[in-house]
Amino acid sequence: QSALTQPASVSGSPGQSISISCTGTSGDVGDYNYVSWYQQHPGKAPKLIIYDVTTRPSGVSNRFSGSRSGNTASLTISGLQTEDEADYYCSSYSASTPLGVFGTGTTVSVL
């Protein structure tokens, strides 16, 4: 049950755009459209912000967008705001584990 690989931290200035990568394998991220992204503020529960690679749930800001190239999914935050400071996790369906896999997590800092 290996985790998906994410950078430990990403930072940007207000108004900039940043991207977070999530690298898996052909048995998860690369082959299935069940890639999701979660935002977690300190002491809070995770919140779903992207599912099925590119889809935003109702109520989530359109500054968040998802994409995928090969075995790597990406989350882009445009027009970075201070409230975007949080931890971000990707997850994916996995053919080899019935639970799925999470990413290692990325801390976003707004400088």
Added chain:
Amino acid sequence: EVQLLESGGGLVQPGGSLRLSCTVSGFTFSNYWMTWVRQAPGKGLEWVANIKPDGRETNYVDSGKGRFTISRDNAKNSLYLQMNNLGVEDTAVYYCARDLDAFYDFWRAKPGDWGRGTLVTVSS
């Protein structure tokens, strides 16, 4: 409004047991896959277990096999996690969460709604 409320966490000695509960409202519980996810202090998210809407399929993290049992009572809108022979490595906040969509025959690893979590501390 969808709500999930965990309970049952607390301090337990190594080797002890706990039963976590998750009471839900605002949706038809019996139509959804449910899952438990945990987060150790300062660490990332980890899938713990999931259960099919009818309770006939369950899956566990390798470290929980033989020690954890996930179950549900659809009549009571409740999800459970029985944890036995707990170790310090099980110390974490435990979240219950439901699948984003209803009526799926398989788990797609995309929970859409989460509870606030309950803290389990294993320590002597």
